[in-house]
Amino acid sequence: MPLALLVGASLVVVTAAVSAADGPGPGLRFAPGGHWVASPALELVFHINGSAGTVDAQAKVDGIEPGSQVVQSDTSGYVVGQSRIVEFGKSSLSVEGTVTPPTGERPVAVEVAGGPYLVYREAGSVVRLGDSPATIPAGGVLGEPVTTPDGTLWLHRVDSGVICKLARGADRMSCPATAPRGHAGALTVVRERPVFVDTTANTLSPVTDGGLGRPTRIGVDAPPTARVAPADVDGRVAILDPTGQRMYLVDATAVGTDKDSAAPVTVDLPDGAYAAPSASRSSVVLLDRQGNTVRTYSGSGQPLREVQVPPDAGEPRLSRGEDERVYVDGTEGTHVLVVDHGGGVGQVPVAGGGQAATSPTPAAPSTSPAAPPTQASEGPQPPPRSARPPSRETDESTGPPALPASPPGMPPNLRATVQGGNVVVTWGAAAANGAAVSAYRVAWARAAGSGGGSSTRPGGARSYTIAGLARGVAYRITVAAQNSAGRGAPATAQATLPVTRTVTVSRGSTESYGQTCLAPDCGLMRVVLRGFRANTSYQVTPYSDHESYTNPGAARTTDGSGNLTFEAFHYGIVGTRVWVVVDGLESNHYLWVSG
Secondary structure: OOOOOOOOOOOOOOOOOOEOOOOOOOOOOOOEOOEEEEEOOOOEEEEEEOOOOEEEEEEEOOOOOOOOEEEEOOOEEEEEOOOOEEEEEOOOOOEEEEEOOOOOOOOEEEOOOOOOEEEEOOOOEEEEOOOOOEEEEOOOOEOOOEEOOOOOEEEEEOOOOEEEEEOOOOOOOEEEEEOOOOOOEEEEEEOOEEEEEEOOOOEEEEEEOOEEOOOEEOOOOOOOOOEEOOEOEOOEEEEEEOOOOEEEEEEOOOOOOOOOOOOOEEEEOOOOOEOOOEEOOOOEEEEEOOOOEEEEEOOOOOEEEEEEOOOOOOOOEEEEOOOOOEEEEOOOOOEEEEEOOOOOEEEEEOOOOOOOOOOOEOOOOOOOOOOOOOEOOOOOOOOOOOOOOOOOOOOOOOOOOOOOOOOOOOOOOOEEEEEOOEEEEEOOOOOOOOOOOOEEEEEEEEOOOOOEEEEEEEOOOOEEEEOOOOEOOEEEEEEEEEEOOEEOOOEEEEEEEOOOOEEEEEEEEEOOEOOOEOOOOOEEEEEEEEOOOOOOEEEEEEEEOOOOOOOOOEEEEOOOOOOEEEEEEEEOOOOOEEEEEEOOEEOOOEEOOOO
16 A cells, blocks of 8 residues: 555544744645654654754654665655655654655655655656655656745756656646757756756756746856756855866856846865755755765855764765755764754754754854855864863852753644544643743644634643534644744644535426326435545435335436435325435435325
């Protein structure tokens, strides 16, 4: 069975997800936030709260393969190994299913609305996990994928130059554009729109439904081996020249217009072996795998931070989260570096790291305008060594300084249970994180993205009843805790009030049938079905309290909404009662009258 849970009409699917710390209001999509990392040695996966720089959840997953990565949807996490993909619930924190990937290749993991996706570049295949799992052929070897905020996945077939997109929820790709034959390049996203970086012609072109748009020259001679960041930073796209040990920041604000682009910025890099650049909301992120160093830069090329990656077996890797942070982790899952929106870098010990977490530290703001750099900074210098160790004559009663409070953790054990026409929401106490939980915000909205409401409950509350929801409509429900430091990441559940099935019988058209059932007493029964399974054949059998009446009934098929209205079964015994039975459900008993 694919990674989806099949449920009955009365069963509620309950799952938990982490989203942005501020928590969206009704009618908005709930974006997963933070990052999951796997520890094969401990057989655990840990959730990193990117905004707080803490571990706030963990789940047991047996047999984690070395090098596994973890991706997430709104409601589930997926441990992606070479030979299997394990799904666990983010509310239950327990394993819910396992499937086999299409190939043993390590995929590029992409977290976006409607996903997550696993892009197997060499195999030319895309696996969509989440609510609508599917394996979709892409038609050839692929470049680095990118996504736009509407949930569209964009892919470049490197052999043919064809540029394809997989829309949110689609089961097949469309390919609206093709790069010039023989041209190397890569995709990026500029101001939420896909752009093709042609490293042969040294141009940027918007990707539209009608093909590639007007090209804009980038002002540098990019090599065919250039690596491109997945998104712009302040209107500039980072292009890494790995052999030249330099990075170009090219102006993308003129893409698709007849304007000239601004001059590019060149950043000379220290010797190293660099992975493809990534981007947080407002910084470029480089990983030097040779020197085990993370370097961040502003969109204008100013060095921001230089941080050593903690020792870990295997090769460190960059992951760009849907929360617009960049996460750096290794295969052992002992530490994670979090690059925040502004380029600050914080370290989060996960399992066996043995150090306290460090908060993201941004670079100090410049006091005067600086010219674009031509060479990267060597990073912050260590402080001068003291001639003797610092004095230990301190007041032991004071102890270490208290950590500042941060927003609460995600409420655990979220459940949404249908009771009659209402949904009862229950949750556990969220971690206070240094300040007492003062309130819980419960919000609900249709999963399709419209209609909903919210309610704020006191800090001691553990349940809330939602009334007035429409039947047959899936709702997404969030519960977020708040304290004096702000609102924490919400847990998310889904619930659907089952549609009530009804069968109603009345008198239909008047007509005779044979010699024994004559008008005006004789007529057809009118049968109305509501709330049944769509496009499904049901046996409808009529009955009467008159001892001589028998009828085998007939099969009828519901429409696309699960409804059906028809006339059948002649009857003419006035003063007796008739009814029908459909799928075990008995209708009203109708007193037959003359027509």
